[in-house]
Amino acid sequence: MDKTYDHTKVEDKIYKRWEDSGTFQPEINPDGKPYCIVLPPPNANGALHFGHAMFTVEDILIRYHRMKGYAALWLPGSDHAGIETQFVFEKKLAQEGKSRFDFPRETLYGMIRTYVDENRGGIQNQLRKLGYSLDWTREKYTLDPSIVDLVVETFKKMYADGLVYRDYRLVNYCTKDGTSFSDLETVSEEKEGILYHIQFPIKTGGFITIATTRPETLVGDVAVMVNPKDKRYEEFVGKTVLLPVVDREIPIIADEYVDMEFGTGAVKVTPAHDFNDFEIARKHELTFPPIIGWDGKMQHAGPLNGLYVKQAREKILEILKEKNLVEKEEKHQMVMKICYKCKTILEPLPLEQWYVKVDTLRKQAIDVVKQGKLKIVPKSFEHPYFQWLEGLRDWNISRQNVWGIRVPVWYEVENEADFAVTFLDKKGEYHQGLLTEILGQGFSFEEILEGLQRVIARMEAKVVFEEQKQKDKRYLPETDTFDTWFSSGQWPIVTLKTARPGDFEKFYPTAVLETAYDILRSWVSRMVMLGVYMTGEIPFHDALFHGIVNDPYGKKMSKSKGNVVNPLELVDQYGADAVRFALVYGNATGSDQSLAYPKLDAARKFTNKLWNMARFIEFKMQQDTSLTLQWGSLDEIKTQSEEDKKMIEKTQKLTVEISHYLDKYQFNLAAERLYDFAWHEFADIYIEDVKNRTNQNSFDVLVSVYITILKLLHPIMPFVTEEIFDTLTHDAKPLIIQSWPTA
RNA sequence: GGACUUGUAGCUCAGCUGGUUAGAGCGUUGCAUUCACAUUGCAAAGGUCAGAGGUUCGAAUCCUCUCAGGUCCACCA
Numbered sequence: 130m131d132k133t134y135d136h137t138k139v140e141d142k143i144y145k146r147w148e149d150s151g152t153f154q155p156e157i158n159p160d161g162k163p164y165c166i167v168l169p170p171p172n173a174n175g176a177l178h179f180g181h182a183m184f185t186v187e188d189i190l191i192r193y194h195r196m197k198g199y200a201a202l203w204l205p206g207s208d209h210a211g212i213e214t215q216f217v218f219e220k221k222l223a224q225e226g227k228s229r230f231d232f233p234r235e236t237l238y239g240m241i242r243t244y245v246d247e248n249r250g251g252i253q254n255q256l257r258k259l260g261y262s263l264d265w266t267r268e269k270y271t272l273d274p275s276i277v278d279l280v281v282e283t284f285k286k287m288y289a290d291g292l293v294y295r296d297y298r299l300v301n302y303c304t305k306d307g308t309s310f311s312d313l314e315t316v317s318e319e320k321e322g323i324l325y326h327i328q329f330p331i332k333t334g335g336f337i338t339i340a341t342t343r344p345e346t347l348v349g350d351v352a353v354m355v356n357p358k359d360k361r362y363e364e365f366v367g368k369t370v371l372l373p374v375v376d377r378e379i380p381i382i383a384d385e386y387v388d389m390e391f392g393t394g395a396v397k398v399t400p401a402h403d404f405n406d407f408e409i410a411r412k413h414e415l416t417f418p419p420i421i422g423w424d425g426k427m428q429h430a431g432p433l434n435g436l437y438v439k440q441a442r443e444k445i446l447e448i449l450k451e452k453n454l455v456e457k458e459e460k461h462q463m464v465m466k467i468c469y470k471c472k473t474i475l476e477p478l479p480l481e482q483w484y485v486k487v488d489t490l491r492k493q494a495i496d497v498v499k500q501g502k503l504k505i506v507p508k509s510f511e512h513p514y515f516q517w518l519e520g521l522r523d524w525n526i527s528r529q530n531v532w533g534i535r536v537p538v539w540y541e542v543e544n545e546a547d548f549a550v551t552f553l554d555k556k557g558e559y560h561q562g563l564l565t566e567i568l569g570q571g572f573s574f575e576e577i578l579e580g581l582q583r584v585i586a587r588m589e590a591k592v593v594f595e596e597q598k599q600k601d602k603r604y605l606p607e608t609d610t611f612d613t614w615f616s617s618g619q620w621p622i623v624t625l626k627t628a629r630p631g632d633f634e635k636f637y638p639t640a641v642l643e644t645a646y647d648i649l650r651s652w653v654s655r656m657v658m659l660g661v662y663m664t665g666e667i668p669f670h671d672a673l674f675h676g677i678v679n680d681p682y683g684k685k686m687s688k689s690k691g692n693v694v695n696p697l698e699l700v701d702q703y704g705a706d707a708v709r710f711a712l713v714y715g716n717a718t719g720s721d722q723s724l725a726y727p728k729l730d731a732a733r734k735f736t737n738k739l740w741n742m743a744r745f746i747e748f749k750m751q752q753d754t755s756l757t758l759q760w761g762s763l764d765e766i767k768t769q770s771e772e773d774k775k776m777i778e779k780t781q782k783l784t785v786e787i788s789h790y791l792d793k794y795q796f797n798l799a800a801e802r803l804y805d806f807a808w809h810e811f812a813d814i815y816i817e818d819v820k821n822r823t824n825q826n827s828f829d830v831l832v833s834v835y836i837t838i839l840k841l842l843h844p845i846m847p848f849v850t851e852e853i854f855d856t857l858t859h860d861a862k863p864l865i866i867q868s869w870p871t872a
Numbered sequence: 873g874g875a876c877u878u879g880u881a882g883c884u885c886a887g888c889u890g891g892u893u894a895g896a897g898c899g900u901u902g903c904a905u906u907c908a909c910a911u912u913g914c915a916a917a918g919g920u921c922a923g924a925g926g927u928u929c930g931a932a933u934c935c936u937c938u939c940a941g942g943u944c945c946a947c948c949a
Contacts, residue, residue, distance in 0.1 A: 133911070317946080324949080341949060354949095388948060396949050405947050464946085512876065513944070520945090647944085681884090683942090715885050715896070720877085721943085725884050727898040734911045745908035790888095797886065801896065813913075820907090 130747055130856060134740035136704030139852045144257055147851075152865050153262045155200035155636075164199035165636035166191060167621045168263060169644045169652070173207035173270060174214045174245050177255035179678035179686060179724075180645050182696040185709045185845075186675055186796060187643045188261045192844035193791050194640075195262070196869040202636055203262060204624055206269035207252065209245065211533035211613040212308065216470050218244055218532070233553050233580045234531055234608060241532045242272075258697055260705045260847045262865070267628040271616050272534070275627040280616045281537045283663060285594060292486045292662075293526070297588050299407045300525060302478040303468040304425030308529035309482060311612060312522070313651050315466045315475055326393055326457035327449060329353060332369040332378065337362070338456055340392025342463060343399070344449065345441040348375050348430040349420035351410060352398040357383035359394050374448055375431045382413060401479050419479050438476070481588060483536055483609065485524040490658035494518055497657065497667050504671045506794055507719040510646055517650045526612045529583070533610030540584070541591040542574075542603040548590065550605070553580035564605075574603055583608045618655035621668040642669040645677065646719060673794055676721035678712070683723045694724060706846035707732035713796040713845060714804065736849045738808055739842070742835060743853045745816060749823060756825060758857065760833045762871065770822075773830040776815050779806075780834045781872040787841045788869070800845055807838050837870045 151157060155165075166187050171177075187203060195201040218241050219229055229237055249270075256263065269276060287293040300309035325344050328336040339353055353370050355362040366383045386409060387396055400410030400417035410417050420430045427433040432448065433441040449455050466475045495518050497503045498511060505511045527536055542548065548564040554576060560567060567577060584605045598604055616623075621642070625633040638660075642653065653672055660668030679685055680692040687693065699708050710732040716722045750756050763777050783806055790799035811834065819827050836854070843850040843864050854864040 130908095132909080339949085343949080386948090392949065399949095403947085403949075405949075408947085461949095463949090509876065516875065516945080650944095677943090683884095685943095717886070723884070725898085727884070730911085731897050734909095737911050738909065741909035741912090743908085748908055793888075795888075798888080801886065805896075812909090816908085817913090 130740070130744050132744075134704075134737045134849060134852075136706065136736070136848065137701075140258070140260070140705055140848045143848055143851050144260060147262065147863065147865055148257075148265065150863070152195075152863065153203070153264045154266060155202040155264065157866055158195065158198055158200045161198045161200040163202070163636045164191075164194040165202045165204065165625075165639040166641055166643060167204045167624055167639055168206060169642075169648075170206040170208040170269075170271065170617065170620065171252050171256075172210040172213060173249050173252070174210065174217060175252060177252055177695065177697060179694065179696055181252075181256065182259060182708065182712060183645065183675045183678065184256075184261065184643070185259065185712055186673070186794075187641075188259075188709075188847075189713070189791070189796060189844040190641065190643070191262055192847060192865065193869070195865070196840065196843070196867060198868065200635075202264055202267070202632075204267050204269070204628065205253070205256070205261075205263040205265060206620070206624055207249065207271070208613065208617055209271045209532065211528060211610060212306075212314075212470070212530055213613075214245060215241060215530045215532040216306070229531070230559065230582065231553075231557075232582075234582050237531045255697055258700050258705060260709065262847070267624075267632075269624045269627065271613075271620075273627065276616070276623045277534050279623045279626060280534055280611070280619060283619055283659070284537060284611075284615075286663075287485065292490070294484055294486065295481060295588065295592070296484055297479060297481050299401070299404055299477045300480050300482055301466060301475040302423065302480065303471065303473050303475055304423065305471050305473040306468060306530075307423065309478075309480060309525060309527065310468065310475065311525050314469055316469045317464050318467050320463060320465050322461050322463045324392060324459050324461040325446070325455060326459075327373075328454045328456055329370045329373065329397075331365070332371050337365055337370065337381065337395055338393045339395045339397045341397055342461060343402075343442070345427070345433060345438060345445050346399040346402050346420065347372065347397060347445065348427075348433060349399050349401050349418055350379055350397045351400055351415045351417070352379050352413070353381045353395055354384050354387055354398050354409065355381065355395045356385060356387040356389045358385075359387070359389045362395060365395075373452060373454055374445060384409060384413070402477050404477055407477070407479075417479060421476055421478060423478065423480075425476065481585065482525050483527040485526055485615075487521050487523055487658070490662055491518045491521050493661045494654060494657040497661060503657065503667045503669070506671055506673045510649055510672075510674055510719070514649060514654060518654055524612075526615045527609035528612055529609055531610065533613065534616055536607045536609050536611060538592050538594060538607045539598060539604040540586040540607065541593055542605055543591065544589070547587040548605060549585040550577055551582045552577050553582065555580070578605075581606070581608065614651055614655050617652060618659045619663065621656060622660060622663055637664065637668070638666050639669045641671040641673050643673040643675065646674040647677070649674065671794075674719045676716070676719055679721060679723045681724050681726065699729060703729045703733045704736060704848070706736050706849045710735065710800060710804075710846055714800040716797050718794050718796065735804060735808065736846065738812065739839075739846075739849055740853060742807075742812055742816065743857050746832060746835065746857065749828065753823065756823070756828050758832060759829055760836045760858070761829075763833060763837060764871075766830055766833055768826050768830055770827060770830075772815075772818060773827050776830060776834055779810065780837050784837065784841060784870045785872045791844070796845070803838070803842050803845070807842070811835070811838060839864065840867060840870050 171181060191201050191203040222228060301315050302309050322342045324340050324342055326338050326340050327344060328338050330336050337353060350372055365381050368381050369378050370381060372379055398406045398409055400406045400415060401419040402421055418429060420427060422428045425437055427436050427441045433444055436444060468475055495515060498505060505514060545565040546563060550564055550567060551561040553559055621639050625637050656668050684692060696708060707729055711728040763781055768774060786802055787799050819831050839850040839854055851864045
């Protein structure tokens with residue numbers, strides 16, 4: 130044996146041996162009880178980051194249960210990550226001076242697929258570097274045809290059950306990325322704005338002053354609103370206002386919603402571009418004329434037509450000031466919703482979208498946790514889970530991006546005026562407009578279909594599925610795709626159903642879902658809702674959360690800050706075992722940690738310490754050739770020495786402790802205890818003691834205790850323990866599938 | 873505005889359902905070492921467990937408040 134442990138010589142070699150010999154497959158323990166973890170699928174197009182290194186926790190659980198004899202399955206996969214990936218691809222296009230609007234839908238999809246396929250596989254090899262015992266023979270991808278089929282089936286079932294529906298309502302829309310976002314995908318930012326006090330003339334004389342931060346939307350106003358209790362405006366209610374600039378008549382109405390303290394106590398109602406106003410408009414049965422288009426430009430807005438929102442604001446203020454209607458301007462702190470990707474201010478726009486009705490799903494998802502069927506660890510994450518579910522509104526599952534699973538419906542073209550289309554003609558020229566107009570310009574229906582980018586169908590259009598299409602009728606496809614979370618929300622089901630026959634029946638519900646707490650809402654709660662809905666059972670028994678790894682100064686790692694550390698560099702430098710150990714040591718389950726180099730150093734020294742314990746054993750046998758290496762379970766060893774008996778007892782106690790810690794997901798305590806025991810109790814005290822009184826009997830105890838330590842440590846530090854075990858024992862059965870010590 | 877979370881040795885953090893002199897790693901100081909390991913061993917210094925009050929026979933651990941960080945959520949024009 131070398132004097133020091135060199136991880137670079139052993140890790141790849143050992144991983145290959147494990148993988149090639151099928152030890153990662155649950156069939157290795159054919160009679161074992163099932164134990165399954167489905168890996169949270171990384172972005173197929175992404176690279177490894179520290180979040181992935183925290184999946185060490187899952188490997189620990191899998192290895193532990195595998196050694197305990199379970200048929201342990203850790204199922205890998207990757208996610209197409211719709212918007213994220215398309216965003217990256219569009220950046221690449223932009224570098225080539227192109228945009229996604231230069232390609233028909235089908236072409237663009239193909240280009241992104243090729244691009245992703247070229248990059249796929251990278252992350253899988255990186256996960257291998259960390260030693261993860263994933264069953265690669267069962268690997269899945271969210272866009273595998275078999276998985277897409279199942280996702281589509283779910284949608285159809287929900288449609289049949291009345292759980293998905295189409296509606297025309299306001300969505301958060303990024304005019305730059307050209308897609309809507311769910312509430313979860315928006316980011317709020319505090320900005321300084323200006324609150325304008327504007328006089329609205331009243332038809333019968335006089336005026337009422339309203340306060341607004343968005344004067345440009347005035348052209349889309351349908352009412353002025355005051356609080357019914359507001360004495361100042363009592364006599365105004367019911368009167369008619371003559372909207373400036375566009376000279377339209379709108380009523381003054383009363384609603385409790387208005388805060389009398391704020392501004393002037395009178396507000397304008399713009400239902401098409403404000404979430405509150407939209408609700409008000411529905412309540413009071415008002416119309417909601419859209420005056421901002423999907424391109425971010427004003428429309429049906431008189432003199433503001435064609436202007437971007439910002440320009441429109443300047444223009445209208447100019448006009449209002451000319452007419453002397455701006456009474457006052459005051460600075461005002463306000464919260465804007467911005468696109469989490471490109472930081473553009475999101476516009477609330479009315480749009481036809483697909484929604485999931487959440488009422489019953491939400492209730493079931495709450496109940497399974499309240500009833501204790503599904504355990505959330507650490508418990509403190511129950512709060513945000515309940516809180517979010519309780520406040521949940523119907524889930525917008527349509528996205529206007531191309532890279533994803535298309536919402537699998539078609540619209541029957543009965544009335545051509547019900548459709549607006551955008552497409553590229555054969556020359557590659559862009560067209561947009563009502564289907565009626567486009568066909569009138571001499572383009573054929575087939576040509577439109579071929580160059581299609583987007584279809585907007587009115588609520589009136591008839592919805593059919595592929596198999597319901599009739600030969601003699603014309604159909605336009607829905608061009609929206611599913612929110613990524615709609616498909617990944619079914620991940621435990623669709624992976625197991627498509628992996629091997631019988632897998633689903635055997636492994637569902639899975640044992641534990643382990644992930645970073647930041648996707649508790651977006652992913653975990655969706656999996657519970659969809660899992661319970663589709664199968665009648667929870668998708669996993671425990672939901673276990675780990676924290677975020679920050680940079681050494683406690684700051685969040687981010688590309689823009691430039692403080693991102695690639696875990697693979699650390700694996701090269703310290704070894705996978707040391708990285709894994711350092712990540713669980715001294716970090717309570719679920720809490721954040723800062724990357725600590727001293728800890729990595731300590732962990733690497735520990736691997737070397739373990740290595741040298743083996744060297745000592747080898748050295749002893751060279752020194753005294755009569756000694757033979759034999760090892761067995763601790764309760765079978767016979768010894769007369771009091772010290773040896775004590776050591777055996779201590780080690781037995783240790784196995785109980787470690788098993789307990791792992792069962793309780795207290796990985797830090799397991800790591801700390803093992804470190805302390807191996808280094809100080811075993812090496813510093815026991816080895817030193819046995820050194821001077823070695824006989825075959827005490828040697829047996831020493832070797833057996835040592836191998837017990839290796840086994841207990843194996844889930845956390847798989848490589849070094851395996852290498853030592855192999856070098857020392859030459860056992861035909863590798864450590865990874867040796868049985869877990871019993872006390 | 874609401875929720876969650878953190879404040880323990882110089883630094884980074886453990887400490888489960890409250891129970892003898894509060895722990896680890898790194899750092900610091902002294903000593904040892906041809907003997908598995910200098911990626912070592914032995915030993916030492918270092919904390920009124922953020923502050924105040926309360927519950928208790930007993931609290932770093934439970935409750936209340938204060939101070940100071942962090943994260944997430946929120947429709948006030």
